[in-house]
Amino acid sequence: MDYPTNSMLLTWIIFTPVVGIGAIFAVLALRPALKLSQRAVDQASRAIGLAATVAVSLLGVQLWRAFDGGSTSLQFVHHTIWMRQWNIEYFVGVDGLSISMVLLTAFVFLAAMIASVPWWGRLDDEHHPHFSKKRVPGYMILFLLLETGVLGTFCAQDFFLFYVFWEVMLLPMYFLIGIWGAPPRTDPDGRVRGGPYAAIKFFLYTLAGSVVMLLALIAIYYNSGPARLVDGSLTDHTFNLVYLTEMGRSGAFDRVAPIFGMAFPKVIFIALFLGFSIKVPMFPFHTWLPDAHVDAPTPISVILAGILLKTGMYGILRFNLQMLPDTTWWAAPGIALFGVISIVYGAFVCLAQKDLKKLIAYSSVSHMGFCLLGMAALTPQGISGSVFQMVSHGVISPMLFLIAGVIYDRAHTRDINGFGGLAGKLPEYTGLTGLAFMASLGLPGLAGFIGEVLVFMGGFGASDPNFRWFVVAAVPAVVITAGYYLWTMQRMFLGKMNDKWSHLWDMNWRERLTLYPLAAATILLGFWPAPVFNLVNTSLHHLVGVITGGT
Amino acid sequence: MSLHPFPYLWLIPALPLLGAIINGLFGSRIQRRFGETGIWATAVLLPWISAAIAAWAFVTLARSGPETALYVKLWGWLNVGWLDADVAFTLDRLSGVMCLVVTFVGSLIHVYSIGYMRGDPGYWRFFAYLNLFMFAMLTLVLADNFLLMFVGWEGVGLCSYLLISFWYRDKEKAVAGMKAFVVNRVGDAGFVLGLFLLFWGVAGTWQNPPHVQHPLPDIILGGEGAGATTRAATAGTVVGSEGHSLPAPQRVMMESIVSGIVHGEGAAAAAPLPRTSVKFREVERILRDPARRDAFVSQRWLGLSLVTLACLFLFLGATGKSAQIPLYVWLPDAMAGPTPVSALIHAATMVTAGVYLVARLHFLFALSPLALTVVATVGAATALFAATIGLFQHDIKKVLAYSTVSQLGFMFVAVGVGAFWVGIFHLVTHAFFKACLFLGSGSVILGCHHEQDMRKMGGLWKLMPVTAFTYLLSCLAIAGFPLFSGFFSKDEILWKVFSTGNLVYHSGGFWLYVIAAVAALCTSFYMFRSFFMTFTGKYRGEPHGHDAHASSPSTHDSGLTTHDSPAASHDSPHDSSHSQPAAHSSHLPHESPASMTVVLAILGALAVVGGFLGVPPLLGFLPNWFEHWLEPVFGGSEHFVHWRHYPHAYEWGLMGASVVIAFLGAAVAWWLYYAARSPIPGRLMASGSPLVRRVHRLIYNKYYVDEVYGRVFVDGGVGLSRGLWWIDARIVDGLVNLAGRIGALCGMLQGWIDRVFVDGLVNQVGDGIVAGGRRLRGTQSGRVQTYVYGIVAGCVMFALLTYAVPW
């Protein structure tokens, strides 16, 4: 394994939020001593949270500047032994794929953090207290814990470590949705919905997937060949992803006895894919997403859509593709099929939505379907399109959810049909919404387009002719997408002004602070995607080489 | 085709974009601070500058030899595998013509809008959109590859959406915009599919696609795609999208290209062929190569040749943009936008993009007679279809809208029979006279206080002479009166159709000619109908006053802060009850301000003389500049399209015929509608003859196509979505919840059994001691276990007795 080892930068990035958590705990501990008022504690923890997130972003910038896009090997590796008995190592490092996700994470979390402090602008009235004024220290602690989990997931190069971080993501999410999300309510059809329901649904769903992944992890470990720990000592099994990748590619797992009559690589492929595709989410496993999105507070929806869905795709690329290329060829058509179903199905379901957030949620299902399709195409265009779609969706969907949050903070409803003619009252907001919608429906010149067109193009060129049909089936979804976004636009902003909303006010600085950077990124990436490609290309090139070399 | 570096090319689209950004971001503030002048100062100036640059570029191009094109690459955009899309602009002779038309007509219409939009609170918004449109349209025209063209392609769609629903307060207008965008999106889907087919087809890997994107073994690769491909050869790869991120081989290639650019011809021509490309000129070069062309054409999918499929999909895109059957439905509704928009976008420029696309891809379409036939047939059908609808419309803008659809049909007929330059020629002349007509109608509408119904007009000849005169000129032009621009272009089209030998079905040329001729007749008729109804006779409109505006609902809350038209319910800006009190002093129509009439005059003049660019050799009193100019572009496809050769007599005859057609249509219109004297139309309407009524209703309601589409696609789609939503909520999600509930249920059941059994025991104990007797209470549930345990015990004992007998 050839990489410069033991740079602390990633460790700092990952654990800076933990430092923030410590600081908040310190404030809480010192509260009685210093006779701090509740308000003081809240403000302090907000400040700490913001500081930590900013710090992560700055470190991220440093990472970006120092990253060498030209090399395929891992960079900024920090590599020490954690548990010798199991050959578990603390092994973090980034290649192009990881770093793009890490930077996206830092960016989106910063936006989400800004969106979760009640500063810089009016955001509620006395009748509807804003979630960001509730149990602030707890919120900030969990928020930062979540950030650590996500960053760790993207940086971990040790399977066990990856799994630990992967699970660490769940726990804070549960509370963030459950406590700060929508209060429980009873739907017209008598089903109880709301934050708690959505939270536990998300939690159970994802856990069910990841426990199966745990089995795959152990099975892979016991069937992995000899390897070396960082200190050079020889071990008979390993969690080290670099080794595991090599073994997987060299077909070491093909020699393992089949399980239940199915070849071992296929079994672990399916097990891993199950865990990841629930997070993506892929068609039959998507139902946790609308609930979670709708009932989560705005910043959490932002993170959920912008980052957490990407962890699933990242896992698929990092493990299924990279480690099991041959099996990937076997599974690709199936994955693509489900991807297409997600695309079309999600788009159609969007058309029927009345709740703005639910609409956006289903559009996420649709757009993540593109990632699956492109990934399964196994062509350069397809895979880099898939990754770019991850990035662009990671920029656009946060915008959309922030937009939904803006209107919800004012009107305390998200019923699309309830609005109308808002354009006259909130011109700036309307403009940004239009931009976000256009970006999301893949208007050329905005970020969303590049991912989609690359995915389609890659799909068309896939070695399996069936993929052409998949693409042909998926392309009409583009029309549907335009349909539901424009229809929403028209129902909310155009037409007669609904006097009920005459009290609404246009964007405040807090919202500008979150939305304009994202908007700028959307436009910039649309015309100049080079920054992303420069990061990911070399390692994707490597990946594609492996896969195509695989057969 | 050698590339000539022209570093200022990018300014042509960039300047309008700049204007759009300025007005889009700060417009509202500027308008509050400096008034409307502050807005149009930038918004009108910048397009003129880019028009100037375009002219300069045009001249430069003309100077630098026939086989050249001006080229500038800004930065790499999407260079992945074989995909080689840059943000780069090319100006060859074809795009040069388009560029001039767009910038020039566009700038004129900007000027026109200064006056037309006066007093509208959304002034800044309007000009921002208009500039944005210019940017998109110019990108479409100048793009050097499909993907960048697609940026413009959808960009213009977006702008037309924004501008159609400019007065968004009015639901109809909002919906019209939406319709336009979605219908266009259908076409765009076709466009991208066609593009993919082309891309992979050209690569020649359709039949047996590669795992790795290898280069062809027998072809030394070159061009910018080549770097990608050579790297792909090493490991099937994703190539950097930026020069400096690219590996050595690619950089070398780029240098070679640059050098090729620098010393013109030779070097670049020598540049070896790429594997495949999205660059127009690269694809053309590849298809010029016989081996590669055969490799491409021989591939089939769905029983059709790949080239045909690609053409048809791309043509689907064209029909969407250019409002041809089956996707024409959005254009008439698009008239909801302000009239300058109708003139610029829905007459002169955007809707011609489809024609431009087909012409731009002549080398592709020329390879597929079937595709060309489809294009020509669809064009002819649309021409006639729309013309008939145009016959009975009362809304002046609707008339013009259908006439636009029809004229676009003519253009497609032209390119469909392989007469690409003629299509472009008609495109240009049409841009002049149709823009003039629309602007004239706009002037009329403004004059008549937002009245669009021609039955309420009339007699405007005296009231607004300039408008009337220019309108007349344009009518003559579009009807094809001799020596007017339309005459040359349309007559050339008819002749080419007649003499084409390119259609797949026998003697198709003749029948297409007949259809086109009838369409031309209708055109002449309804255009003059509109002219006579509008400008002759006496004014039939009732006086307009403030009542008209009092009735308009949105005038109540029209503060400057709300960015919509105070007179949203009318197709026209508020006729400036604030800014132009004069307008209201007299209730009679009035001539429009100079800024508009001047534009009308210029366009009218062009509508007259524009035709002399392409005088057919038959008349030959002037050289056919236009054909010669475009010859280098389309020359490549010449030997793919065939012409039947007729003696000159035929040509004279046809020319005469089309003259007759023009006069006939005008005469009938004069007879029926001049000064509204003739009673016939009224009687015809009144006549109880069911046939007449039914035909009239059918045509007047546009053959109910909108209704059918609405039922089938809109309702169908929404219905489907509802169904899927139900499935999602009830079934997909239901299963999940069901699983959970089942689990919980099992739990409860088990717990219940536990409790009943156990508690039963203890309760019985309680009974047994306290209230003796009642033994059997609550033991039913216990019985089950009883038996189970009993059975177990019995079995065990039996087994024991059987086996434990070694002793």
Added chain:
Amino acid sequence: MRQDLVRFGPELALSATVALVLFADLLLKGSGRRRFVLHGLAVLGVIGAGFALLLLPSGDRSIFSGMLAVDGMARFFKGLFLVVALFGILFGALSDEIPEDRFGEYLLLLLCLTLGLSILSAAQNLLLIYLALELVSLPSYILAGFRRGDKRSSEAALKYVIYGGAASGVMLYGFSLLYGLGGTLDLAGVGQYVESLASQGWGSQLAVVAACLFSLAGFAYKVAAVPFHMWCPDVYEGAPTPFVAFLSVGPKAAGLAALVRFFLVGYGAPTFWMTPGEFPWPLVLGVLAIATMTLGNLVAIAQENIKRMLAYSSIAHAGYMLMGVAVGTSEGVRAVMLYLGIYLAMNLGAFLAVMAVRARIGSESISDYKGLGTRSPYLAALLAIFLFSLVGLPPLGGFIGKFYVFAAVLHVKYKFFYFLALVGVLNSAVSLYYYARVIKTMFLEKPDGEAASFTLAPSYGALLTVLMIPTVALGIWWKPLADAVAKMSLVVR
């Protein structure tokens, strides 16, 4: 003999403590210092036993003519029991469910129980196993019914004694048969006899099989495995919480230890495989594990009383641990031991938290936990940690335990075990549901009516923290425990 006595040191220390406590309890009747003295004596006794344990001469050997094993496993379990006993004593001191005047009685029984446990975990002889089992059982019965006049407590005790009696009777019957067949009471002897049968196909073994199934009843009963689990919820609900906490760890561990010895040592590990002609014990134990964990998890979902819920959860955990026994490898045994080590911390912690809540709001029904997150954040947070650890979420200790067990199961690359592991993980996913229900109630639901926030008594706080530290720390750095287990685990032949 002296050597044997030396190696019997811990038990002797415990017995001495028992005697001392008994006398002190009698002598100091009515004295104010009574509680304090008893408390001190008991704690010191346990600590003394701990020292005795540490001072045991190294090296495995069996004492009292092979009746008791003094090997690594025995040491480990004895240490475990002493820790549990220590916490049992402290809990008892904290709890209000143990009346002032009967504190000595409580300690007495608890210590006897511990003595029984430590013998049970080391016994190698059928007779001794039976004695130790009864020595565990009898005090348990009494402790279960410790709260006189409390109906639930008495009910619990009755159920306990009846099931216990039946189970141990059946076990005794099984033992008697084994004795008859093997001709010896020595586990090793029995093992040899069974191996001698191994060649003849398991038809010939049916008597042995039946005998072992009978014997299994006793162990399953102690472990609270299906179908001998029914006493568990009622006893947990009815008995005083400190004892329940003790019960949920101690006897379970002892039962597992005895089971391991009985099957892996006694019955004989090599003959443990599902080769033709052998009785499929892994299958039997595996099915037992599946049934146990599935039933435990499913039923727990429906519970309203948190102690009852924890009872079913402890059944489920017994199921997980049984998987480790079922694979019958030394790795499996190690996994079980490590699991027990972590389980001790988190389960005791959970029960202590329940006690703390009960002490404040005097209720054990989950619905009364509403708004605990705001009323006493620290307590709620700790309880949440313990519960999440019981779910097995990283980076908490519970995950490591589960990881070891599943790893052991999967390492035996055999079809049935893949299935077993799958069921296991799915179960642990299901278990999230009811643990999270408590957490949801604490954090996500508003307390109905007035809900004064209360402060945690420092004693509780300290003890909870003491238990929380290993629960968290072992999830991140479990090397010490793992090494200890690796060193002490017995090597399956």
Added chain:
Amino acid sequence: MTIGVPHYLIVSGILLACGLFTVVTRRNAVAILMGIELILNAAILNLVAFSRLVTGAVGGQVFALFGIVLAAAEAVVALAIVLQLYRAFRSVDTTETTELKE
């Protein structure tokens, strides 16, 4: 005929079955305790018989003695608990006990 192991086994088996059956069918605590005693006796009978006829060693008989003692001890505890329960139940009126039945 000589009395051999099988006979003892049969008797003890019958005892065991009766005991088990009593335990699970009878609802009265005291009866159940008797059932348990039966089970224990079956086991003890086995032990004695085996030590006499199979092994010849005394281990079985020692075991038997222990068994008897422990059975007694268990019975004591159990009866004590039953008494306690009796008190508990007597302190409540019958309606409550009937409620408990559902």
